Amino acid sequence: MGVERSLTELYGDDPERADALAFGRRGALKGAALAAMGAALGSTIPFAARMPAGLLPAALAQAGEVPKLRMDGKATLILLGERPLVAETPEAMLDDDVTPTDKFFIRNNGAIPERFAGDPKSWRLRIDGEVNTPLDLTLGELQSRFEAVTLRLQMECGGNGRAAFTPETRGNQWGNGAISNGEWTGVRLRDVVRAAGPKDTARFTGHFGADPHLSGDTSRQAISRGMPVAKAMEDTTVLAWNLNGEPLPLVHGFPLRLITPGWPGSLSQKWLNRITLRATPHDGPGMGGTSYRVPVRPIVPGSTNDGKEFVDIASMPVRGLLTNLAHGSRLPAGTRRLDLRGHAWAGDLTVRAVHVSADFGASWTEMRVAEAPNRHAWQRWTGSLELPSDGYFELWTRATDSQGRMQPHQAANWNPQGYAANAMARTAILVG
C-alpha cells in the first residue's frame, strides 16, 4: 500500500501540490495522476471525469486511525475527546428506526456528575422566574401530576457536520453522526409551565443542570442555555426520565433531562434541576457572542467576528444519512444494484425528498421517504441505485426539506464556532 500512503501523506503535507498533481487544469483527474489515485484506492474511478477539482476522494480523507470509545453500556463510538467526554456515532451505526441507547452520541460541556444516589423520585425540579406560582416538584410529583407521553424525537448537536467547514472552525470536529432518534418518555414542558402560571412577561426560558464545570470551579455552570417560550410550549418539548423504556443512563442525564427536538442539542439540558422563565433572552454559558449563533449576513470564512449581529440557531437544517452501507465498504465484483436506506430529518420541518448520486452529483436518483411516526421524529428513506461497472464510487446523499431547501455540497454560512453545517454525506464504496 505504498502508493496509498504516499498520496495520503502528500495531501496531508502539501495539499496544493497533491491537488496540482492529481487534477488537471479543467478540474478532471488526468493521466498518470488518475492512475495513481486509482491505484491508491485499489480500484478505478469510473466517474473520475466528473470528480470536482480539489475534492480529495472520500476514501482517502479518512486515512489514519480513529480513536474509539471504550465504556460500559456504550457501543464503540468515535471518541472525539475524553474531557469533556464527547463521542460520535458512526453513520452506519444509525440504521435502527429507534436509536438504541448504547449507540447514542455523547456530548458534554462539563464533567459527568456522580449519579444521584437518593430515590430517583425525590430528584427536584424548580420552575421559577416570570411565573405566578413557582413550582418545586419532585420527579415523583412530575410523574403523578402530569400526563406522560412517549415520543420518538430527533436530537442533534448544533455542531453536527462541523468537520465540513473550510477553514476549519473551533470545536469538536463532528462528521454527521451527532444525531439520535430515541423513544423518550416524560411530560410536556408546556403542561408544567402552565401549572406554574406564566406571566405575560415570560418570553424566554433558561435551563440549569447538575453537571460541574470542567475547571472544578463550583460557582460556574458547565452550560446553561435557553430558548423562546414558543419552542418550550411545543407539544414535543418534554421533560424526560426514560429513554427507550428504561431510566436515562447517567451519561445521558439521569434522572431527568429536557428534550428539545429539532433545535441544537444544547437546549436538551441533562441532569435538569431548574427552568427559569425570563422576560429577556437567557445569558448563561453557551448564550450570546458566537455560541450557538450564526450570521444573518454571511461573513468571510475564517474572519474574526464577535457574533453581535448573529442570531441564535433555532431549527436545525435538513440532513440525510445513508445507514446500511458503511463508508469504506467493499462489495463483491459484479455488484450492479445497490439497495439503500437511511434516515433524514429537517429540524422543525419535514423532509420532502432524498436523492442519491453515484457520479459526483451529475445525476440523481430519487429515493422513497416515509412519513415520521410523530412530529420531530426522523424519517426513513429507502431506494435503489444502479452502478455502471466495478470500481470506486462515492454515494452522495442529499435531503430536501418541506420548503424545498436542499443540502449543499459544502458547509455553508461559515461561522467561528462552526454550527449548522449540513453538507451532504459522502459514502465511499469499492466494488470488486
Next chain:
Amino acid sequence: MSLSRLEKGAIGAVCALVLLALAMDVPGSRPPVTRTAYPPTPYAEATRRAQEEASVREATAKAEAERLAAVQTPAETEDILPAGHGRAETFARCTACHSTAIIRRSGFTQDRWDELMDWMTEKQGMAPLDGADRALIVGYLAQQFPPRRNPRNASPFLN
C-alpha cells in the same frame, strides 16, 4: 380420707411455689417453648428496605463515578503532543481543563489560536494567559497545529 392440717399446709406451700415458679418463668420449671420473633412492622420493613436500596444505589453510584472518571481521564503525557519549543507549558496549561484530543484535531493560524485564548478566558472561565507564557503557548500551537485544509480554498479576502 382426710388430711391433717400439716399436710394441707405442705400441699399449699408446694402449690404456691409452683405458681411462683410459673409466674417467674424459672427455667426448667416447664418444657422450653420456642417462640418465633414478632414479625417486623410494615414501617420497620419499609425502612430497612429503603436503607438497603439507598446503600446499593450509593455503592453503584460510586463505582460508576470511578469508571467514568477513568474514561474522562486519559493516560496522557506530554509526549502525546509533537515535540517543539513550549510543549511542556502547553500540555500543563491546557490539560488543566481538557484533554489534548481537541487540540490534536484542531488547526488554526497564529491569530486564531491567539483569539482562542481570550475566548477560553471570557467564555470558559480559564485564568487569563498573558505575557511570555501566552506567546510561548500560542507560538507552539500555531507552529504544530496550523490550518490543514486545502490552501486553494483559502479566501482571497484574507491575508
